[in-house]
Structure formats: structure tokens, C-alpha cells
Amino acid sequence: MKNLKLLILLVSISLVSFSCGSDDDGDGGSSTGSGILVYGDTEYQLKAGVIEDYGGFEGIYNFDISLVDSRLEVVDGEAVPTNDTFSGVYFELFTSNSSDLEEGVYSFGNNVESGAYTYAEVIIDAAFDDFYDEFEINSGSFTVLDDGSSYEFEFEGTVSNGTSFSGYYTGSLLSFDYSSDSGRSATPNATKTKALFK
Secondary structure, three states, X not given: OOOHHHOEEOOOOOOOOOOOOOOOOOOOOEOOEEXXXXXXXXXXXXXXXXXXXXXXXXXXXXXXXXXXXXXXXXEOOEEEEOOOEEEEEEEEEEEOOOOOOOOEEEEEOOOOOOOEEEEEEEEEEEEXXXXXXXXXXXXXXXXXXXXXXXXXXXXXXXXOOOOEEEEEEEEOOEEEEOOOOOOOOOOOOOOOOOOEOO
């Protein structure tokens, strides 16, 4: 089980201090999309997301996805939700494609291999200066239906307390490249700081 301090992105409750490698949107830092996260009986309208490239090892490449129910801005190299509180999901995904997530279904598992995710969370009502509810995902799938300049995802599963979740997202993502940063490699069990949640 990974240390929860590594999480999505998705920018941290105190919102991580890291440098942004690139912003592929080209507009100085905005991400727009639409989608839904259903957690138990509650529905959250997803509005933005982040993709982080952590590079590869032995032909396997690590991309992290965070999706939130808030708009995002890039401020001093950080992806910052514009809402005071926000909710969302985070997935650490592995693929054999070095340039982007491959289309297809990614399944939960303990092994770092193409087509898998080894760590994921649902985050509920995160606030910048307070504790928040984070629920580790322990089963389910994350499907990439489209990638490139615009993305389309579907996801579903359960979290550690037995609650089910599901959802989808369509739209652009803020892009951060950490593939060459020291201490941020995609090696197994590496400690990483995630952009939105930690």
C-alpha cells in the first residue's frame, strides 16, 4: 500500500510545491471538461483534470490522472482548484506507450505492468487547510476511450470501506512532465508528490 502522501494530481491539500514541466494546453493553464463522479448515493460534477508523466522503466510507463469537481488554474507551477473545497478521483496508471496513455481498460492490481493501476483514491470534500475524506480504491477498472488533445475516460469500482463509485470524464487535461525529474521516476514504490491530492 502506497503512502497516501503521494497522491493527483490530481495538487495537495497544501497544494504541492513542485515545478511544472510542461503545460500542453497552451493557454497558460486551464483544463476544461465535463463528467460525473458517483460515490455511494452522491454525485459530483467533474470539471477539470490533470495528467502527469512520471517516465518509464523496463518498457512500462507511468501516467497519473486526477479529476476534480472544480476548475483548475496553474499558479506558480501548481495546478490549483479554484473552489475552496473539491472532490475527485486519482489513478496511478501503467502503460507500454511512452508518449501517452494507451486506449483500453486498466484493471486494479498489485503488479506494475501495462494495463494496470496499482494505487487510486476517491477524495471527498478536500479543503486546503483541513483534513478531508480519502478512500483507497481496492477494485475496479479505469477505461481510456480516447487520448490526445482531448480525453475520454470511464471508471468504476469499490473503495476500502465497501462503498461503490463510478463515473466518466470527457475533455482536456493539464499536462505535467516529470519524466526527467530526479526523485520522481516511475520505479516501483517510488515516493511521488501528486499534484492535486497528497
